[in-house]
C-alpha cells in the first residue's frame with residue numbers, strides 16, 4: 001500500500017517571519033462544528049463537560065487550551081478543535097467534520113496586534129480582546145475566526161481555499177509594519 | 182455606519198448583507214388569499230420615520246437580524262435577533 005501523506009493548506013507558504021512578527025501554520029487536530037438542536041444547548045453543554053471537561057463557550061469566547069479547545073464559531077455553533085467528537089454529542093447537536101475545511105495559522109510577536117489592525121475591522125488590542133477571546137469577523141475580504149491564544153499570539157482560521165490569500169495579506173502587512181519600526 | 186450585533190457587538194457595516202423589509206419574517210399562510218400574498222410579495226411601506234429591515238451578519242456570527250432604523254435621521258434604534266421574532270410567531 002502507498003502511504004499517503006495529507007497536504008497541509010499552507011504547505012510551501014509558511015513559516016514566514018519579519019521583525020516583530022512570526023506566522024506559522026498550526027495543526028489543530030480534528031475540527032468539528034457542533035450546532036445544538038433547538039433548545040438543546042444545555043444538554044450539549046453537559047455532554048461537553050462529561051467528554052472534555054469543557055463548558056460550552058459564550059459568544060466571542062473560547063474554553064480549553066492547546067490540545068482541546070472549544071471556539072465559539074457563530075450563532076449557536078462552536079468548533080471543537082483537537083479530539084474526535086464524542087459519540088454522546090450526536091444526540092443533541094448536528095456535528096460536521098471540518099478538519100480539512102480550514103487553513104489555521106498562528107500570528108505571534110510584539111507587533112502582531114499592529115499587523116491585524118491593518119486587516120481586521122474590530123479592535124483586537126489586549127484591553128478589548130484578551131486571551132481566550134474570539135471573534136467571527138473579516139480579515140481583508142475573507143470571513144475569518146480570530147482567537148487570542150496568548151499575550152502576543154493569535155489563532156486565525158479562514159476557508160482552506162483562501163490559504164494563499166491569507167498568507168499573502170498577512171505577510172504584506174507584516175512587512176509593512178516591520179518597515180515602520 | 183455601524184450595527185451592534187446582539188451576539189458579536191459593535192461592527193462595521195461591511196460585515197453585513199442587506200436583505201430588505203422585515204415583513205419577510207411574517208409569511209402569510211398558504212391559503213391566506215391573493216390579497217395577503219400580493220401584499221407580502223410586492224407591497225412595501227416607504228416611511229419617513231422608523232422602518233424595520235433584515236440584515237445578515239454574513240462576515241460575523243451568521244445570524245439574521247432585525248434592524249430598526251429611522252429613515253430621516255439615519256439613527257439605528259434597535260438590533261435584534263430575527264430568531265427571537267420568529268419564535269414569537
Ligand SMILES: [Zn+2]
Pocket residue numbers: 186187188189190238241242243244
Ligand atoms: Zn453577529
